[in-house]
Amino acid sequence: SSAAPGGAPAPGSARPCHRRPASGAMAPKKKPANDGEPDLFDEFKKLLKKKEQEFETPKIPTVTEIIKRMDEVGDAKAWAFDTEFDPMAFRVVFHSLNQVKYLDIEAIRLWRCNGGDDSVRSICYYLDMDPLPAVKDLNFMDNAITPLGCEFLARTLGPHGNKMINSLTLDHNKFGTAGVKELSHGLSQNATLRHLSMQYCDIGEDGGQYIAHILMFHRNALEVLKLRGNYLGNAGVVDVLSGARRTKALNDIDLYDNKFSDSQEVIKALRDLFANTPTLTKYDLSGNQISDTGAHLLVTGMIGHNHLDKVLVTEQVSTKTWEALEEVTSGGKGKGKKGKKRK
Numbered sequence: 584s585s586a587a588p589g590g591a592p593a594p595g596s597a598r599p600c601h602r603r604p605a606s607g608a609m610a611p612k613k614k615p616a617n618d619g620e621p622d623l624f625d626e627f628k629k630l631l632k633k634k635e636q637e638f639e640t641p642k643i644p645t646v647t648e649i650i651k652r653m654d655e656v657g658d659a660k661a662w663a664f665d666t667e668f669d670p671m672a673f674r675v676v677f678h679s680l681n682q683v684k685y686l687d688i689e690a691i692r693l694w695r696c697n698g699g700d701d702s703v704r705s706i707c708y709y710l711d712m713d714p715l716p717a718v719k720d721l722n723f724m725d726n727a728i729t730p731l732g733c734e735f736l737a738r739t740l741g742p743h744g745n746k747m748i749n750s751l752t753l754d755h756n757k758f759g760t761a762g763v764k765e766l767s768h769g770l771s772q773n774a775t776l777r778h779l780s781m782q783y784c785d786i787g788e789d790g791g792q793y794i795a796h797i798l799m800f801h802r803n804a805l806e807v808l809k810l811r812g813n814y815l816g817n818a819g820v821v822d823v824l825s826g827a828r829r830t831k832a833l834n835d836i837d838l839y840d841n842k843f844s845d846s847q848e849v850i851k852a853l854r855d856l857f858a859n860t861p862t863l864t865k866y867d868l869s870g871n872q873i874s875d876t877g878a879h880l881l882v883t884g885m886i887g888h889n890h891l892d893k894v895l896v897t898e899q900v901s902t903k904t905w906e907a908l909e910e911v912t913s914g915g916k917g918k919g920k921k922g923k924k925r926k
Contacts, residue, residue, distance in 0.1 A: 624653055626683040634679055640672035660717075661690040670701045677709040684712065690720035698723075700732035707739040715747050725755035733762040737769030740776065744769065750778040754809075760790035767793035774802035777832070783812035791819030795826025798833070806832050811839035811867070817846045824852035833863050839895075840870035845877025854884030857891060864892040875900045878908065885911040 628650060635642065645664045652659045680688075691706055703723065710718060723732075733753075739745050756762070763786050770776065779797075786794075794810070797803065808827075815823060820843040827833055843849055856863060873881075878900040885891050891912050900908075 623683050623685045624687075627679055627685045630683055631676060631679045634675045635672070638671060638675055640675050641669050643668045643672050643676060646676055660688060661692065661720075662688055663690070663692040663694070664696050664698075665694040667697050670698065670705075673698065673702055674705040674708075677705040680716075681709050681712045684714070686714060686716045689717050690722070691718055692720070692722040693724070693726050694722070695725045697727050699727040700729055700735065702726065703728060703732035703735045707735045710739050710745045710748070715745060717747065718745075719747055720750045721748050722750075722752040723756060724752060728753065728756040728758055728762070730758050730761040730765050732756075733758050733765035734768075737766050739769070740773050741769030742772040746775050749775055749804075751776060752778075752780040753784060754780055754782040755784070757785045759785040760787045760793070762786075763790045763793045767796045771796040771800050773797075773800070774804055777804050778807045779805055780807075780809040781813070782809050782837075786810070786813040786815065786819070788814065788816040788819040791815050791822030795822045798823070798826035799829045801829075803830055804832050805830065807835045808833060809837040810841065811837050811870075813841050815841040815843060817843045817849055819843075821848050821852045824849075824856055827856055827863060828860060830860065831862065833860070835865040836863065837867040838871070839867045842871065844872040845874055845880070850877055850880050850884075853881060857881075857884050857888050861888075861890040864890050866891075866893070867895045869895045869897055871897060873897045873900070875904050878904045882907045882911055 631646075634640075643664075644666070645662070645668070649659045649662060693702060696702065703726075706721070709716060710721075736751070740748060740751070758765075762784065763781065770779070790813070794808075798805065798808075810823070813819075815838070820838060820841055823836075823838070827836060853866075853868075868881075873896050878896050881894070881896065882904065885894065885908075888911075894908065894912055896908065
């Protein structure tokens with residue numbers, strides 16, 4: 584199904600109800616009439632049917648729906664799975680796509696499918712093919728991925744791998760520091776990824792160094808880094824902030840609820856970043872142990888740095904500090920109040 588968990592439509596997923604041709608104008612199957620080239624999706628359907636019989640695998644309802652949508656409207660660029668599936672059946676689908684060289688998929692999203700590392704391996708097999716498929720958005724949310732799955736992704740997204748993926752979401756997979764260490768082997772040499780989300784992944788203090796390795800790559804293209812709900816602590820967050828100093832494209836960093844405090848090292852790393860990384864305009868530091876004194880030190884470190892657009896800190900600070908924070912982040916830019924986050 585192309586619905587997100589909870590029943591909401593998946594962002595960016597195909598919406599056949601909006602794309603369906605008017606009655607009597609049903610889109611024909613995309614068979615070129617003159618050049619003799621095969622319709623690759625038809626080839627995929629034939630091969631999939633053959634392999635399902637050969638390996639005695641059940642049909643995956645989501646794939647059945649995608650095939651129906653393709654037959655009806657000729658368009659299914661986002662493949663979104665949100666129910667559990669047979670692992671072998673899933674492997675057969677992506678091996679079949681690889682074999683017929685079907686390239687016209689732009690997003691692959693797995694939400695709470697319990698697909699684990701095997702589903703990552705199947706998708707990476709598809710992403711590794713030559714020529715590269717059109718996939719730009721890869722999302723494995725709460726999918727029971729371990730460090731082994733991270734190793735597969737690192738290989739596929741490493742220096743000799745896929746150059747198309749620009750968004751990777753791995754939220755709610757508890758692969759921890761061991762997983763981010765594996766990911767860094769590939770992502771620390773990746774120049775195309777622009778959005779990386781590893782929220783609630785159990786990454787500990789010693790994981791910060793591996794995130795820093797990713798950020799420090801001289802051709803790193805990351806614009807958004809989401810790390811909320813991990814356990815970076817003071818040492819880990821200082822490593823991440825030090826890595827962010829070396830970035831050229833990073834615009835938005837989310838460190839909400841990472842169990843760090845306003846230690847001297849943390850405050851210094853943040854003030855250094857405010858002063859030296861003008862591309863980085865949005866910081867979410869809320870949900871951490873930042874006192875009124877620490878927040879005041881951050882405010883004084885922001886003065887004169889008009890690139891700062893939004894800096895969120897803990898709610899546990901005085902009204903005076905809130906007002907000062909809003910003043911320096913709105914900075915006469917006519918954008919109204921910034922930096923305030925109420926729950």
